Structure formats: C-alpha cells, structure tokens
Amino acid sequence: MSLVFQRNVPLKALNTFGFDSIAERFVRLESVDDIHALHASLDENPSPLLLIGGGSNLVLGRQVPGVVAQVAIAGIECEELGGDRVRVTLGAGEEWHSSIESLLRQGIYGLENMALIPGCVGAAPVQNIGAYGVEVKDRIEAVEVYDWQQRRCFWLKNADCEFAYRDSVFKRHYDRYLITRVRFLLSRVAECVVTYKPLRDAIETGLEVSPQAIFDAVCRIRREKLPDPVVLGNAGSFFKNPVVSMSQYETLKAKCPNIVAYAEGDGFKLAAGWMIDQRGWKGFRQEGVGVHEHQALVLVNYGKGDRRQIEALAGMISEDIQVHFGVQLEIEPRFYP
Ligand SMILES: Cc1cc2nc3c(=O)[nH]c(=O)nc-3n(C[C@H](O)[C@H](O)[C@H](O)COP(=O)(O)OP(=O)(O)OC[C@H]3O[C@@H](n4cnc5c(N)ncnc54)[C@H](O)[C@@H]3O)c2cc1C
Numbered sequence: 001m002s003l004v005f006q007r008n009v010p011l012k013a014l015n016t017f018g019f020d021s022i023a024e025r026f027v028r029l030e031s032v033d034d035i036h037a038l039h040a041s042l043d044e045n046p047s048p049l050l051l052i053g054g055g056s057n058l059v060l061g062r063q064v065p066g067v068v069a070q071v072a073i074a075g076i077e078c079e080e081l082g083g084d085r086v087r088v089t090l091g092a093g094e095e096w097h098s099s100i101e102s103l104l105r106q107g108i109y110g111l112e113n114m115a116l117i118p119g120c121v122g123a124a125p126v127q128n129i130g131a132y133g134v135e136v137k138d139r140i141e142a143v144e145v146y147d148w149q150q151r152r153c154f155w156l157k158n159a160d161c162e163f164a165y166r167d168s169v170f171k172r173h174y175d176r177y178l179i180t181r182v183r184f185l186l187s188r189v190a191e192c193v194v195t196y197k198p199l200r201d202a203i204e205t206g207l208e209v210s211p212q213a214i215f216d217a218v219c220r221i222r223r224e225k226l227p228d229p230v231v232l233g234n235a236g237s238f239f240k241n242p243v244v245s246m247s248q249y250e251t252l253k254a255k256c257p258n259i260v261a262y263a264e265g266d267g268f269k270l271a272a273g274w275m276i277d278q279r280g281w282k283g284f285r286q287e288g289v290g291v292h293e294h295q296a297l298v299l300v301n302y303g304k305g306d307r308r309q310i311e312a313l314a315g316m317i318s319e320d321i322q323v324h325f326g327v328q329l330e331i332e333p334r335f336y337p
Helices: 032-044 096-105 197-204 211-225 246-255 272-278 307-325
Strands: 006-010 022-029 049-052 058-060 063-071 076-080 085-091 140-147 152-157 177-187 233-237 261-264 267-270 289-291 298-301 334-336
Touching: 022 032, 032 063, 032 177, 058 307, 063 177, 096 211, 152 177, 197 211, 246 267, 267 272, 272 307, 289 307, 298 307
Parallel strands: 022 063, 049 063, 058 334
Antiparallel strands: 006 022, 076 085, 085 177, 140 152, 140 177, 233 298, 261 267, 289 298
C-alpha cells in the first residue's frame, strides 16, 4: 500500500508544549516498507523531514515545512537468555511508559526508574533519557536504525551509539538515522537502583525495595514535582545540568557555598534548576510562557505561548546565569524548524 500524506496537519496535540503548529505534510510510518516508500518520495520531491514520536522533547515553530513523519512501528518481543536475563525488543512507536508497565506485569525489570517519561521508545536513545539514577544506555543492548545514507536497516551496538549525558550519535546526526527498534537487556531478578536521593528518602520512610514499589514511587514523586503537559504545556527539563571542571566548581563553591552539584567524571554536574531558582526566576511569566512555579528547570506554556516566546525567555535566563555564575546553560529540547 502506498503511503498516505496529509496536508496542513495541526501538531498541537503532537507536542507537549501544546504550541499551535502546522505540518505542511504529515505521514505515519508503521513499517520498514513505509520508510522505503517515504525515502523514494523524498527522492522525487526533496524536502525537509522531521521525525516525531510523542513530541515531548520538541519546540515547534508555527509552520513546519516539508514532511513530519511519525514513527509508529509497533512490536514487543521477549527472549529468555537463560539465567535471569531477558532480551526485550520494542518497536520505536511503542509508548515508553506503558511498555515499562507491561514489562513489569510480566516480571521483567530494569526500566522502572524511568517510568512516566513521556514519549515513544524510538526517541529514548536519541537523548539517552534518564531519571532517578538510571539512564537508558545502561539497559540498551543495541539500536536498530534505518540509515538514510545507506538506504538500509542494521543494528548499532550500544558502544557505537556514542551515548553520553542527554546525548548520542542520533542527537548529533539527526539527518542520518531513523530508529526502528530498540533492544534492551533486562532481568527477571530485581536489581533495584536506589541511589537517587528522593528514592533513598522514601525508603527511609518505609518504601519497600521492589521494582513495582520503585515504579509506583517514581510515578508518585514525578506527579508531585512536574506539571502534567495535558494540563500545562511543557517539555520537562528545559536545560541540561551543566558539567564543569573541578577548578571551575571550586571557584563557584567559594562564591556560592550552597551550590548543588554532583561529582561527574573528572568534574561536577551543577543543578541548573538550583541556579535558576537562586536567581529568582521561579514563577516568572512573560507573554504566554513562564518558568514553572515549583520547578525552576521547567518552562511552561500558559496557553497562548509559542516558540518565539520560549526562545526569548530561555535566552534571558541563560544570559542571567552566564553573567551571575559564569556558566553556559545548554537547552535540552530540539527547536524545529
Ligand atoms: C513532563 C515531561 C517530563 C520529562 N522527563 C524526562 C526525564 O525525566 N528524563 C529525560 O531524559 N527526558 C524527559 N523528558 C523529555 C522527553 O520526554 C524525552 O526526551 C522523550 O524520550 C522524548 O520522546 P518523544 O517520543 O516525545 O520524542 P519527540 O519529542 O517526538 O522527539 C525527540 C527527538 O527525537 C527524534 N526522534 C523521535 N523519534 C525518532 C526515531 N524513531 N528515530 C530517530 N529520531 C527520532 C525527533 O526528531 C526529535 O529530535 C520529559 C518531557 C516531559 C514533557
């Protein structure tokens, strides 16, 4: 069957900021055949291409030229490897949170700390999503990609994905790969990661240490801390936590003794939210956007916001942090176009 392209498709429900945005052409990719068909169509009619999953890490402009392709490849396969290990292969279009829920129900563990992160499986490796002490790279065996240059699918081993903090080869080369499936190495035995402070605190006050209890606690804490995009448009953390050298950290610590930071490699990862909060941005509003009242790292759309307004606000915050702390903030979501 040939691909169905729709014209002038509203993307408001397909980006968690809830920005009014129109895709010139929109198509759903449900199989590798669909990808080949899209590639052939782009050969005939070259145009820009945006891949989209759940739109929870995107800042979209009002008009999105060319093609927006929603990767909707389904599938969940589990292969027992002996011992307690299970190899799980998920289609890129599977919803991330419900996949974790479904695996938990089957007694397959390892992803529960990343519960309730919005979006699809295919986008998880793109920025190496992470939460509550676990990054997705810790659980990925390999990522299946369609390579636009070679016009074929193949598996990239974990080591070839160049994973780093909120980064990967996929994020650095948006135009090279389309992720079709992700393969995880998980376990039938609980290996709970409880290094993250809010989880340690919950354990001290009686939380049971089991995958289901961690899943429930992560969901509860996240619901308390983060605005629900259905109610208030946002893309989660808007800035990455900057990593600085030991000497830069010591200089900052002398100036701001309460600075919140964690050892990271040879340097320190600074809590961007703490710095933004210290500068009094929490609750700040400008035009239709603002900084969330309880979470300084989250920029929100109060309903009438748009990409230009978010960009302007992010620029003001970044400049202030640069002037006051001498630290350059880096934006986490992708602006498009
Ligand atoms: C409330 C909230 C909380 C969040 N919390 C976290 C968190 O704790 N940790 C965290 O790391 N992130 C978090 N995020 C960010 C976001 O949810 C993740 O980055 C998520 O993986 C994005 O998935 P998506 O399907 O929505 O991707 P999209 O926003 O649709 O796309 C993100 C990027 O990936 C590309 N892409 C999408 N699908 C594919 C594919 N199949 N192949 C190749 N490229 C593709 C897109 O082109 C785009 O560049 C949060 C966001 C929100 C709104």
